[in-house]
Amino acid sequence: MNGLGVALRITLPLAVGALFLGLWELLVWHYQIPRFVLPAPSLIGRSLVDDFWSLLPSLLLTLKITLMAFALAVLGGVAMAILFSQSRLVELALFPYAVILQVTPVVSIAPLVIIWVGFDNVELALLILAWIVAFFPIVASTTLGLRSADHNLLSLFDLYGATRWQIVTQLQLPAALPYLLSGMRISGGLALIGAVVAEFVAGSGAATGLAWRIIESGNRLNIPRMFAALLLLSAMGIVIFLLLRGLEHLLLRRWHESAVSREL
Amino acid sequence: MTMAAEPLIRLAGVGKVYGNGTLALNGFELTVGRAEFLCLLGASGCGKTTVLRLIAGLGSVSQGRIDWPDGAAPGTAPAGRADIGFVFQEPTLMPWASAFDNVYLPLKLRGISRAAARERVEAMLERVGLAPFANVYPRELSGGMKMRVSIARALITEPSLLLMDEPFAALDEITRGRLNDDLLGLWRGKGWTVLFVTHSVYESVYLATRIAVMCPRPGRIVADLPIEAPYPRREAFRTSTRYNDYCRQVSAALHRAMGEPGP
Structure with missing residues (x-):
């Protein structure tokens, strides 16, 4: 992409955003909309600054749950995918349950998990729920990736008497890397969604993450703070997404078609 | 049948039936001599690749035997298997x-x-x-x-045996010719044996010390022709009458193989 393209790619969305916020501010001011219905962007900005230090611990809690759930999803997902690739029997036996876990809406499992573990340790309950949501994309994408290793390369590894472990680490895992990374990008966003949903269900101030702060601010009709917390949540999601995309680019840029710019 | 002095592998009455019932090889007889450059020539789908995979130990024979007159058969020990090099049709x-x-x-x-x-x-x-x-x-x-x-x-x-499965089929004419020359250069320096699968008459005559022609369904050897031309073979060989005679001879054998698919 040339210089003009890059400039457009940054300035164009910014201009649209500025226009939108300006219009919003103007409408709120013109129609005298009360702040508990729709606060002006300037007011949200001020709330973000004023409440930042009170929102920060909540941000860190939600971030911690999200990152831990994500890390465990990657570890568990890759381990399970490797297990599947080693034994068709294990895959046949377990894969349906991974699917069931995925298709059952997390909101409907949440009350159960909160009852079972939430009373003693609400953070553990949040972690479990976020993990359930983040887990499946990793298993599904890595399983596909492990299986997509070049069959002739597999024959070659056989010819040279490679062990199962050598085949996994030196052939199947590298072949699965692009699949795993794209699964991670989906899973990273889902871990955050899972954490937020879990906090909503846990409610009642037991968990004091950002999602709880949104509910709490809503109850108190402190809509500017509600928006501020929401803003922080989406900023977190964006940062996670960008980091994972950066990682993908870093790991694949030398060899995978998806990360290499096309020469024309 | 012309035979090189010392046999490296002997395939005796080898048959291969795939899981889906396809009879890929039947009564396949072939002896590969040490230091030979043997081309296995045949139309697509006649079981050439199957022969290579069986020799490499990447599949089991349904009938018959593959013997390694001296030394362990590949597959009996991991170290023995590495004595084979394999080049696929794709670079892989x-x-x-x-x-x-x-x-x-x-x-x-x-x-x-x-x-x-x-x-x-x-x-x-x-x-x-x-x-x-x-x-x-x-x-x-x-x-x-x-x-x-x-x-x-x-x-x-x-490796003492190099198996090559139509390695240059996807390359352009010039690159293919250059790689043919380089391969011959590498082979002549060392004492190893090459079993080279191709469907190109011209390529096989240029490279081989011997050509085995295969017929399809089920795959068998139907002609075995020595190519008695000295190495190094260069561009001049490609334009010689001897080269043309061999090409005609091999081509005729290939056509016979296709025309009479066997009993």
Whole structure:
């Protein structure tokens, strides 16, 4: 992409955003909309600054749950995918349950998990729920990736008497890397969604993450703070997404078609 | 049948039936002599690849035997298997690894450290003319260069038998000719045996000391022709009358093989 393209790619969305916020501010001011219905962007900005230090611990809690759930999803997902690739029997036996876990809406499992573990340790309950949501994309994408290793390369590894472990680490895992990374990008966003949903269900101030702060601010009709917390949540999601995309680019840029710019 | 002095492998009455019921080979007889450059010639789908895979131990025979008159059969021990090099129709490189690491692979799988293998791998890359490209990834190499990496990888273990499955079929005429010459150069220097599968009459006559012609469904050897022309063979050989005579002879055998699919 040339210089003009890059400039457009940054300035164009910014201009649209500025226009939108300006219009919003103007409408709120013109129609005298009360702040508990729709606060002006300037007011949200001020709330973000004023409440930042009170929102920060909540941000860190939600971030911690999200990152831990994500890390465990990657570890568990890759381990399970490797297990599947080693034994068709294990895959046949377990894969349906991974699917069931995925298709059952997390909101409907949440009350159960909160009852079972939430009373003693609400953070553990949040972690479990976020993990359930983040887990499946990793298993599904890595399983596909492990299986997509070049069959002739597999024959070659056989010819040279490679062990199962050598085949996994030196052939199947590298072949699965692009699949795993794209699964991670989906899973990273889902871990955050899972954490937020879990906090909503846990409610009642037991968990004091950002999602709880949104509910709490809503109850108190402190809509500017509600928006501020929401803003922080989406900023977190964006940062996670960008980091994972950066990682993908870093790991694949030398060899995978998806990360290499096309020469024309 | 002309026979080289010392047999390396003997396939006796080999049959292969695939899981889906396809009879790929039946009563397949072939003896490969030590230091021979044997071309297995036949139309697509006549079981040439199956022969190579069976010899490499990448599948089991349904009938008959594959004998290795001296030395352990590949497959009986991991170390014995590495005595075979295999070059596929596609370069079959690991896209995430540099040319160096692709060539290093067979040694790595044997537990040889990178440092210990470095000199050998670099010398091999030099021999296939890719020394400056050691750190380049496959996607940045041309088709011919990828095939050179693939050949270097097959030769790095100094195998006594090199199996090649239509390795140059996807390359352009000029690259193919150049790789033919380079392959002959590599082969003549060492004492190894080559079993080269191709469907090109011209390529087989140019390369081989002997050509075995296969008929399809089920695959069998129907003609066995020695090519008695001295090496080194160069461009001049391609335009000689002797080359043309051989091509005509081999081509006729191939047509007979296709016309009479056997009893």
